[in-house]
Amino acid sequence: MSTELLIWIVVVVAALLAVALVTGVVLAKRRRISLSEPERPKPVAGGYQAGGGVTFAAPERVAEPVKPAEPGDTVEPAARPVEPPVEPPAQRAAPVAEPPPAAEPAAPARPEERPGTAPAAPPAAEAPTAPEPVRHPVADRTEVDGQPGVGDDAAVPRDSVKRGFVEVPLPEEASEIEEIEPTAGRLERLRGKLSRSRSTFGQGLLGLLGAGDLDEDSWTDVEDTLLLADLGANVTDQVVAALRERIAARGVRSSDDARALLREVLIGALHPELDRAVHALPHSGKPAVVLVVGVNGVGKTTTTGKLARVLVADGRTVLLGAADTFRAAAADQLATWGSRVGAHTVRGAEGADPASVAFEAVKQGVQEGVDTVLIDTAGRLHTKTGLMDELGKVKRVVEKQAAVDEVLLVLDATTGQNGLTQARVFAEVVDVTGIVLTKLDGTAKGGIVFQVQRELGVPVKLVGLGEGADHLAPFEPAAFVDALLG
Ligand SMILES: Nc1nc2c(ncn2[C@@H]2O[C@H](COP(=O)(O)OP(=O)(O)OP(=O)(O)O)[C@@H](O)[C@H]2O)c(=O)[nH]1
Numbered sequence: 387m388s389t390e391l392l393i394w395i396v397v398v399v400a401a402l403l404a405v406a407l408v409t410g411v412v413l414a415k416r417r418r419i420s421l422s423e424p425e426r427p428k429p430v431a432g433g434y435q436a437g438g439g440v441t442f443a444a445p446e447r448v449a450e451p452v453k454p455a456e457p458g459d460t461v462e463p464a465a466r467p468v469e470p471p472v473e474p475p476a477q478r479a480a481p482v483a484e485p486p487p488a489a490e491p492a493a494p495a496r497p498e499e500r501p502g503t504a505p506a507a508p509p510a511a512e513a514p515t516a517p518e519p520v521r522h523p524v525a526d527r528t529e530v531d532g533q534p535g536v537g538d539d540a541a542v543p544r545d546s547v548k549r550g551f552v553e554v555p556l557p558e559e560a561s562e563i564e565e566i567e568p569t570a571g572r573l574e575r576l577r578g579k580l581s582r583s584r585s586t587f588g589q590g591l592l593g594l595l596g597a598g599d600l601d602e603d604s605w606t607d608v609e610d611t612l613l614l615a616d617l618g619a620n621v622t623d624q625v626v627a628a629l630r631e632r633i634a635a636r637g638v639r640s641s642d643d644a645r646a647l648l649r650e651v652l653i654g655a656l657h658p659e660l661d662r663a664v665h666a667l668p669h670s671g672k673p674a675v676v677l678v679v680g681v682n683g684v685g686k687t688t689t690t691g692k693l694a695r696v697l698v699a700d701g702r703t704v705l706l707g708a709a710d711t712f713r714a715a716a717a718d719q720l721a722t723w724g725s726r727v728g729a730h731t732v733r734g735a736e737g738a739d740p741a742s743v744a745f746e747a748v749k750q751g752v753q754e755g756v757d758t759v760l761i762d763t764a765g766r767l768h769t770k771t772g773l774m775d776e777l778g779k780v781k782r783v784v785e786k787q788a789a790v791d792e793v794l795l796v797l798d799a800t801t802g803q804n805g806l807t808q809a810r811v812f813a814e815v816v817d818v819t820g821i822v823l824t825k826l827d828g829t830a831k832g833g834i835v836f837q838v839q840r841e842l843g844v845p846v847k848l849v850g851l852g853e854g855a856d857h858l859a860p861f862e863p864a865a866f867v868d869a870l871l872g
Contacts, residue, residue: 439571440696440848440860443663444674444791566699566727567856587615587832588871591648596641600633615833616802621840625655649867655836656863660845664820665791666697666758672788673705673751674758677744679777679816680796681765681808685824685850687716689796690762691723692858693848697758698727705754707747707761708733709740709780720762726855730754740764740776741783748787759788765812774815781816794847796822797838800829806841813842824850827857832870835861 590611594604605626612622628651638644666674678690687710694704706724708717714736721731732750734743744761751759763780765773781790795818797805812818821838826849835846846861 440700441663442666442697442700442702443661444665444667444669566695587611587830592641592644592871595629595633595638595644595648605630612833614831616829616831616837617833618806618837618840621655621833621836625651628654645871649864649871652836652867652870653863656866657839657845658863660839662820662845662847662861664693664794664847666693666702666760668757669791670789673748673756674791675748675751675784675788676758676760676792676794677763677777677781677784677790677816678761678794678796678822679763679765679812679818682713684765684796684798684801684805684808685822686710686765686796687719687723687762688853689794689822689824689848689850689858690720690760691726692850692855694723694729694760695727695855696858697760698729702757703755704729705747705751705756705759706731707744707751707759709744709747710762710764711736711738711740711743712764716762716764723855741779744780745783745787748784752787773811777816792819793817794820794822795842795844796824797834799823799826799831799834802831802834805834806837809838809842813844818842818844820845820847822846822848822850822858823861827851832866835866 591608594600594608594611597604600608608629609622609626612625613619617625629647632647632651636643636647638647664676666676668674676693678686678693680686690706694706697704704724704727706720706729708720708731710716710720711734717731717733717736721733723729724731730750732743732747734740734746740763744763747761748759761780761784763777781793784790793816795809795812797809799805801808809818809821821842821844823835823838823846826832826835835849839846849859849861849866851857851859
């Protein structure tokens with residue numbers, strides 16, 4: 387081989403090596419670029435199984451672009467202008483910035499006028515006339531047969547003058563943020579709390595079905611047991627029909643057979659396929675907004691606090707909005723829950739416009755970049771129109787800042803049919819996306835879960851099983867039925 391040929395071979399090999407080297411560097415760079423894609427601080431789409439056991443999700447839909455906050459945003463064009471503030475009660479006055487006197491209607495209580503407060507709901511363009519300030523009859527608790535009234539049954543006038551948003555100090559911070567019990571398997575762990583339901587419902591049915599041949603009288607007893615446990619006529623018919631059909635097809639020879647069959651039918655009646663994720667994850671660069679609605683006393687504030695704990699335990703940041711301005715203690719209660727988990731609470735003065743507090747809460751939530759804003763609302767309105775007006779306004783005003791992802795209707799399981807009546811009223815006025823059934827520990831009528839879901843066509847997502855801070859569990863049909871059957 388000539389020297390010249392050797393030189394050519396060396397040159398060609400060197401050139402090939404150089405090309406390979408350059409290609410390698412380019413590919414490596416490309417790979418680095420795709421790797422260094424700006425990391426999202428938090429997942430913004432799709433759901434995930436929370437380590438805590440409650441499933442949280444961001445909504446599937448792409449949130450519609452929301453309008454930036456503009457002057458006049460807190461009040462719809464047709465809505466009443468922000469009215470002059472009422473003097474706060476003396477006992478609450480301490481560090482609360484004094485609102486301007488009612489005699490100056492053109493200067494409603496606006497947060498930007500207070501030192502250290504971000505601008506909130508600006509007043510409507512038109513200056514309101516000066517109506518006589520009227521106090522909310524806070525002491526009035528509307529009761530119907532011992533139950534809180536709703537819709538036309540409630541009697542609290544809402545035409546009183548509303549005060550604007552007022553920043554007040556939070557109750558003393560808890561000395562240290564509390565340890566939060568993991569929520570995985572909570573329903574199982576709280577199984578004992580359902581014992582009253584269990585004895586009436588599960589054990590009674592198992593006794594009847596496991597007793598051998600069932601005659602018409604036995605089926606009537608099965609029906610009665612289901613009705614007594616508050617399953618309601620429709621669900622009872624459905625469950626009995628399914629049991630009769632399957633027993634005829636397969637027969638029941640042992641108590642294990644009876645248990646397996648009953649379990650299968652009851653789980654089916656709870657529609658395990660429904661999406662029970664709580665839509666509380668941020669999306670489109672904004673916090674998720676969860677409205678908690680329901681009549682007074684059902685456990686809205688407690689549930690909001692417990693839910694904040696679950697989210698915080700799951701590594702989320704939460705801001706609470708105390709839009710239940712009807713009762714000052716409700717805001718104190720919520721702020722205390724917040725301080726226990728390190729969540730900030732935005733609140734207004736007693737009797738303030740709930741929509742302005744909700745607006746301010748979501749605004750601050752967006753500014754602070756929190757994951758979730760939980761808004762506790764009031765449910766004391768004297769007519770269905772009043773309820774619709776107020777909840778509709780809260781929702782509309784909030785949506786100027788960020789989409790409302792979840793409307794959780796809180797129902798007290800111990801109120802039976804009254805709870806269902808409330809549920810129907812709320813479902814008519816606001817688009818309920820999930821139900822929280824509280825006080826299941828205090829009733830022998832766990833069957834209300836079946837009825838509520840069927841009536842509203844909305845899944846029960848969470849259940850309250852006690853007054854304890856961690857007594858809120860995700861609703862899982864199979865675990866619930868197992869708890870009932872013992
Ligand atoms: N046993 C039991 N009690 C509960 C549960 N959830 C809430 N409670 C209690 O129910 C009572 C009322 O709860 P709140 O959270 O104040 O109810 P609310 O709906 O916010 O009431 P208002 O602010 O008056 O509208 C409190 O004593 C709670 O401790 C539960 O799951 N089980």
